[in-house]
Amino acid sequence: MKHKSKVVALQPASPAKAAVALPPPLVAAMFGEAGVALRAGRPETISATLGPAVTRFRALARKLPFEREPGLFPVPVAELLKNRKKKKARA
Amino acid sequence: MSQDPALLGLVEAARAVAQGKLTAQALTEACLARVEAWQPRLNAFIRLEAEAAIKAAKAADRARKRGVKGGPLAGVPLAHKDMYYRAGRETSCGSAIRRHWKATETATALQRLDAAGALDLGRLNMAEFAFGPTGHNYHYGHARNPWNTDRITGGSSSGSAAAVAARLVFGALGSDTGGSIRQPAHFCGLVGMKPTWGRVSRAACMPLSYSLDTVGPLTRRVEDSALLLNLLAGADPRDPTASMAPVEDYLRAARSGAVRGLKLAVPRRYFWDKLNKPSAALLEQALGVFAKFGVRIIEMTPPDMDAITAAANVIVSAEAAALHGNWLRTRPNLYSDQVRARLENGLALSAIDYIDAQRWRSDAITGFLKAMNGADAVFAPVGDRPAPTIEETDVAGRPEAGKTIAALTRLTRPINYLGLPAMTVPAGFVRGGLPVGFQLIGRPFGEALLYRLAGAFEMKVPAHERVPV
Numbered sequence: 415m416k417h418k419s420k421v422v423a424l425q426p427a428s429p430a431k432a433a434v435a436l437p438p439p440l441v442a443a444m445f446g447e448a449g450v451a452l453r454a455g456r457p458e459t460i461s462a463t464l465g466p467a468v469t470r471f472r473a474l475a476r477k478l479p480f481e482r483e484p485g486l487f488p489v490p491v492a493e494l495l496k497n498r499k500k501k502k503a504r505a
Numbered sequence: 506m507s508q509d510p511a512l513l514g515l516v517e518a519a520r521a522v523a524q525g526k527l528t529a530q531a532l533t534e535a536c537l538a539r540v541e542a543w544q545p546r547l548n549a550f551i552r553l554e555a556e557a558a559i560k561a562a563k564a565a566d567r568a569r570k571r572g573v574k575g576g577p578l579a580g581v582p583l584a585h586k587d588m589y590y591r592a593g594r595e596t597s598c599g600s601a602i603r604r605h606w607k608a609t610e611t612a613t614a615l616q617r618l619d620a621a622g623a624l625d626l627g628r629l630n631m632a633e634f635a636f637g638p639t640g641h642n643y644h645y646g647h648a649r650n651p652w653n654t655d656r657i658t659g660g661s662s663s664g665s666a667a668a669v670a671a672r673l674v675f676g677a678l679g680s681d682t683g684g685s686i687r688q689p690a691h692f693c694g695l696v697g698m699k700p701t702w703g704r705v706s707r708a709a710c711m712p713l714s715y716s717l718d719t720v721g722p723l724t725r726r727v728e729d730s731a732l733l734l735n736l737l738a739g740a741d742p743r744d745p746t747a748s749m750a751p752v753e754d755y756l757r758a759a760r761s762g763a764v765r766g767l768k769l770a771v772p773r774r775y776f777w778d779k780l781n782k783p784s785a786a787l788l789e790q791a792l793g794v795f796a797k798f799g800v801r802i803i804e805m806t807p808p809d810m811d812a813i814t815a816a817a818n819v820i821v822s823a824e825a826a827a828l829h830g831n832w833l834r835t836r837p838n839l840y841s842d843q844v845r846a847r848l849e850n851g852l853a854l855s856a857i858d859y860i861d862a863q864r865w866r867s868d869a870i871t872g873f874l875k876a877m878n879g880a881d882a883v884f885a886p887v888g889d890r891p892a893p894t895i896e897e898t899d900v901a902g903r904p905e906a907g908k909t910i911a912a913l914t915r916l917t918r919p920i921n922y923l924g925l926p927a928m929t930v931p932a933g934f935v936r937g938g939l940p941v942g943f944q945l946i947g948r949p950f951g952e953a954l955l956y957r958l959a960g961a962f963e964m965k966v967p968a969h970e971r972v973p974v
Contacts, residue, residue, distance in 0.1 A: 436853050443770050444853050448834070450830070450849065451854060460849065460850055463907045464822070467814075468815075468854070470812060471816055473863065474812050474815075474865065475864070478861060478868070482864045482868070484863035485866060486866050486870065504842070
């Protein structure tokens with residue numbers, strides 16, 4: 415049985431938003447800063463392909479709490495330690 | 506032994522050598538005979554090291570005759586993706602840039618397999634710098650799927666999947682940054698284990714994205730995979746990110762068959778959205794098998810997987826661009842179009858994007874684990890369909906490349922961002938003889954439980970008994 419996704423699509427409502435996230439001149443400038451040769455059309459392509467994902471991600475990142483630190487497993491590790499303590503207590 | 510010894514499973518082959526029913530030399534020669542027959546059709550190997558392997562096999566046989574007890578893989582031929590460094594040997598990473606580069610140290614993963622007595626038949630094909638999900642390689646030739654050589658193997662562990670599926674070796678190391686073990690395993694009918702991030706040392710392996718890279722095995726059977734992970738997993742002073750968490754007995758778990766009462770969550774939303782009908786039918790059958798075992802099947806609503814994928818893309822793009830920055834400046838023409846374009850993407854990202862993608866990780870994983878609703882593992886498709894053709898996915902650096910790559914990795918890439926263990930298990934074959942697999946996604950360091958489920962399933966559905974011809 416096929417279920418229709420209710421997940422919000424990755425693309426922003428308008429292509430203009432993508433350009434806001436990664437405008438081609440900014441992309442070109444970052445290539446320049448990295449010292450990497452820029453091929454014709456690349457800033458526009460990157461802006462169009464990566465821009466929407468970055469826009470989507472930045473919207474999400476704005477909701478991150480101030481104190482949140484980078485990390486992968488703080489919650490599961492805490493769970494693991496808690497379970498170990500429980501086991502020890504039972505033993 | 507009447508059967509071609511190369512058709513045995515890895516554990517079976519190791520047992521036959523240990524018991525003296527087969528010599529390591531006979532086993533190696535059987536594999537080499539298959540390499541000779543299949544290599545022109547598959548292009549699985551970048552470099553075959555037949556002489557060295559025979560020499561090592563003879564040494565293993567002599568040692569056994571002297572009464573020296575071999576390791577758990579004594580005399581068993583393996584081969585690995587050409588990104589695992591071996592001191593003094595060329596490691597191309599599937600690239601033109603490193604075509605004749607010689608490593609100065611040996612990967613911990615290889616050291617552990619060597620210590621167990623495994624033989625190494627050579628270097629296997631792979632996507633250039635492990636940055637491609639199809640198996641295309643414009644420098645060394647495309648790898649081909651043994652079940653239908655017009656089809657892709659998947660990538661980036663393309664040669665590993667082709668070689669193991671065609672019975673050229675008993676197992677191979679792959680690596681998984683966005684699905685590069687699980688997806689070729691799905692396309693080639695194999696068991697592919699992507700362990701929890703940090704479960705297996707990445708020391709002296711070619712990096713693509715530190716935060717997402719994982720090392721794991723591709724095999725034909727579940728117990729073979731479990732044995733290899735038993736040997737590979739564990740802390741390593743050479744890799745500070747390798748976890749100190751205790752290693753469970755995966756082989757025992759794979760053989761236990763004890764799955765009654767476990768809970769499997771099925772995320773139909775997102776994961777089933779684009780699944781083709783024949784694959785969906787096979788997966789329903791697989792769920793039925795688990796249900797008959799007494800596994801409780803529950804539905805789950807996954808969090809926003811597109812957002813997770815976007816965050817994963819930010820990390821892989823930024824880290825890969827940083828790693829390749831120097832070559833992008835000095836030797837950009839040596840990259841294939843697609844890899845160069847994908848690496849360049851990372852140059853456009855800001856430090857803030859990257860750090861935020863790292864900061865969001867714990868929230869994302871907490872959200873996913875919560876969505877599992879108390880289940881022990883998640884059951885999901887690996888790909889939307891069986892292996893597509895080499896031709897239709899030959900997009901190189903064309904504008905549609907991004908879409909093709911995204912479509913092939915949409916069900917695997919998010920799991921790398923979450924750092925969770927996930928393994929592909931063969932579900933069977935669809936019309937046309939193409940294999941289809943499903944993935945079992947576990948909780949952090951929950952590999953043993955995945956092996957329990959996969960091992961029980963394989964007892965009922967032994968897809969490995971079918972051999973490509």
